[in-house]
Amino acid sequence: MKKTLLTALRPLLDATRDLAPIVAVILFFQVLVLQQPFPNVTDTISGLILIIFGLALFVRGLDMALFPWGEGLAHAFARKGNIFWLLVFAFLLGFGTTIAEPALIAIASKASQIAAEGGMIENNLEAMQQYASGLRYTVAFSVGCAILLGVLRIILGWPLHWCIMTGYVLVIAMTAIAPKEIIGIAYDSGGVTTSTITVPLVTALGVGLAASLSGRNPMLDGFGLIAFASLLPVLFVMMYGIWIVSL
C-alpha cells in the first residue's frame, strides 16, 4: 500500500522539482529585486497547479503505457536483424514521439502568434494554426530522418563527430539562404524536440541496437542519436521557411 502510494506521488514530486527552481528565481526577483506585486495571482497559481498535475499524469501515463511498449518494440526490432523494418521503425519512432512533444506544441503555437504579428503569415486563426502545425510536422519529419540516419550510423559505424560537423556546415550554409524571420525559431527547434518523450525512447533504441551488434560499445554508439535529433530540425525548419516565403 505504501509502495503504490509512493509510485503515485513520485511523478508529482518530480514535476514540483522541475518547477521549483523557476518559481524560486522568479519570486526572488519579483519580491527583492523588482519589488513589485504579482498581477493575476489566481491565474498563475492555478496554471502552476495544472502544470504540476499535468506533467505528473503525463509521465505516469508514459511509464505505464508508451515506454514499456516502445522499448519492447525497439529491442525487438534491434534484435530482429531486418534492416528495412528497423529503419522504418526508427523513422516512425522519431516522427511519432516528436509530434506529441509538449514543449514543441507550446513553442509552435507561440511562434505562429509572433509570425502573425510580425506579418510573416496572415493574421488570422486559420493561417496561424496552419503555420504551427506546419512547423510541428516539419520538425517531426526531421527528427524521424535524424533517428533513421543515427541508426544507420550505428550499423555502419560512422564516427559521430564527422557526421555532426557535416551537419554544422550544412546548417551554416542554409542560414545564408533562409529568410531572416525563420532563423531564430529554426535554431530553437533543435532544442525543443529533445525532451520528455523522445529522449528515453530513442536512447532505448540506440543502446539496444548497439548492444545487439557485435563489436559495438553501447556507451559509445548508443548515445549520439539525440545529437542528430537536435541538428536536423534546424536544417529542415529553415527549408520550411524558404518554402513558406516563396508561396
Place this chain on the structure above:
Amino acid sequence: MMMTLWDTTVSTLGDLLPILAILLFFQQAVLRKPLKNKKNVALGSFYVLLGLSFFLVGLDKAIFPLGELMAKQLTTPEFLGLSDLNHVQWHDFMWVYVFALSIGFSTAMAEPSLIAVSRKAEQISGGTISALGLRVAAALGVSIGVTVGCYRIVTGSPLWIYIVVIYVLVIIQTFMSPKQIIPLAYDSGGVTTSTVTVPLLAALGIGLASSIPGRSPIMDGFGLIAFACACPIIGVLSYAQLSQFIAKRRS
C-alpha cells in the same frame, strides 16, 4: 477555463492517435505478437492525454505570462533608473543578465535527465569524471549560454554569428577531448533543458525583444533555447579536458 481545457484535450487527442496507430501497426502487422497488458496501455494513454492537456493549458496561464512579465519589468525605464529607453546601452540591462544566469543555472542543476547522464558519465570514465562536476559544468554552460543569448537580443546582433562561434569551439574541443565523452557531451545539449524551461526561455526572449526599442519579436525573440542547448556541450567538453589534465599531472 473548462472550455480551453476541453479544446486542448480534443486537439491533443488528434496528436496522440497517430502514435498509438504506429505502435499498434508494428505490434500486429510486423512483429505479429499480441500486446501484453492491454488495460495498462489503455489507462496509461488516457493519463498521457489528460496530462498533456493540463500541462499545455497551465503553460499558457502561468509560464508564458511569467516569462514575459519578468522580461517587461526588468526592462522598464523606471526600474533601470533612466528617463527613456532611447539611448540605452547593453550594460544598462545588468539585472536581465543576472536573471538569465540564475534561471539557466538553477533549472539545469535540477534537471533529472542531466543527473542521470552525469552518473553514467562517471561510470564510463572509471571515476576520472565526477558526476557533480559534470552537472555543474553543464549548468554553467546553460546559464552562460542563456546570458549571452539575452545579450544578443539586447544588442540585436545576428544569431548565426554566435552559433558559428559556438560550433567552431565545439569542433576544436572535440579533437582535444577524451574520446569516450564526446557522444555524451553532444547529447548533454539536449537533456539540460526540461519541458518547463524551454517555454519559459521562449517567453523571456519574446518579452525582451518586444519591450526593448528597436527589436522585433520575430527577428530577435527566438534563439535563447538554441544557446541553452549548444553551450552545455562546451561546458561538458571543457570539464572533461580539465579532469584529464588534472589526472595526467597527478600520475
